[in-house]
Amino acid sequence: MTKMFKREDFNIVTESPHQTEPSPSSFSRKNETSAASGGKLLKVVAVSFGLLCVLQVSLNVSLRLGYFTRSISESEAQVALLCESNNNVTKERDDLEKTYNNLLIRTRQLESSHENLMREKEQMYKSLLKAQGWVHNGSSLYYISSVKKSWQKSRDDCWDRGADLMIIDNRAEQDFVETYQKRMWIGLSDAKTEGVWKWVDGSLLQDSSSWCPNEPNNGSGKEDCGEYIPSKDCWNDHNCFHLNFWICEKKKA
Ligand SMILES: [Ca+2]
Ligand SMILES: [Ca+2]
Ligand SMILES: [Ca+2]
Numbered sequence: 001m002t003k004m005f006k007r008e009d010f011n012i013v014t015e016s017p018h019q020t021e022p023s024p025s026s027f028s029r030k031n032e033t034s035a036a037s038g039g040k041l042l043k044v045v046a047v048s049f050g051l052l053c054v055l056q057v058s059l060n061v062s063l064r065l066g067y068f069t070r071s072i073s074e075s076e077a078q079v080a081l082l083c084e085s086n087n088n089v090t091k092e093r094d095d096l097e098k099t100y101n102n103l104l105i106r107t108r109q110l111e112s113s114h115e116n117l118m119r120e121k122e123q124m125y126k127s128l129l130k131a132q133g134w135v136h137n138g139s140s141l142y143y144i145s146s147v148k149k150s151w152q153k154s155r156d157d158c159w160d161r162g163a164d165l166m167i168i169d170n171r172a173e174q175d176f177v178e179t180y181q182k183r184m185w186i187g188l189s190d191a192k193t194e195g196v197w198k199w200v201d202g203s204l205l206q207d208s209s210s211w212c213p214n215e216p217n218n219g220s221g222k223e224d225c226g227e228y229i230p231s232k233d234c235w236n237d238h239n240c241f242h243l244n245f246w247i248c249e250k251k252k253a
Pocket of ligand 1: 140166167168169173249
């Protein structure tokens with residue numbers, strides 16, 4: 001047969017044999033006290049946990065605030081550095097602009113001075129050439145002698161002046177020569193090959209229309225040098241040892 005145990009049986013066994021059996025009311029108080037202690041403990045734990053949470057949040061906020069404060073300070077410092085750098089760059093740019101403008105003014109002054117000097121040089125050059133007997137016409141300079149010499153001596157004189165006897169290239173040059181009304185040696189000769197007239201630069205005479213009528217006639221078989229005849233405004237072959245005025249020509253520098 002199975003014995004059925006009641007709650008009271010257990011309570012009796014666990015108590016000392018000398019202890020009086022607790023009354024049902026005291027047992028109930030004991031349970032209430034134990035429950036109250038557990039509730040307090042739970043409250044303490046809950047409050048502690050809550051405090052810990054608040055503490056954690058405060059700590060997090062403090063840490064974040066510290067971090068952001070440092071970041072802001074660092075950013076402000078960087079901004080200050082950038083501003084200072086920008087100010088320096090701006091000042092350098094302003095200084096460079098000022099220097100550039102000064103150089104521009106100086107360059108214009110030098111250009112103006114250079115142009116004045118070039119004009120003065122040109123004037124001095126013209127004055128010097130005029131003093132040396134040179135005349136400017138077109139793209140050439142001409143020297144007309146005031147004494148008479150043979151054709152070769154005349155040419156030597158032109159060489160000494162950095163020129164040569166005149167080569168008449170066109171009508172304008174012939175007209176220029178005509179204004180002097182002098183019988184003058186020009187740079188034309190057939191001394192190397194009779195009848196083959198060449199200019200002093202070695203070029204062959206192309207246009208024979210300026211010879212005087214019936215010239216060149218190689219008179220007496222000894223006329224190998226060309227001269228300008230002002231009275232007829234044409235050319236004649238003449239004895240190279242005859243004394244004549246002469247005209248030199250050189251290109252403008
Ligand atoms: Ca010429
Ligand atoms: Ca001849
Ligand atoms: Ca002749």
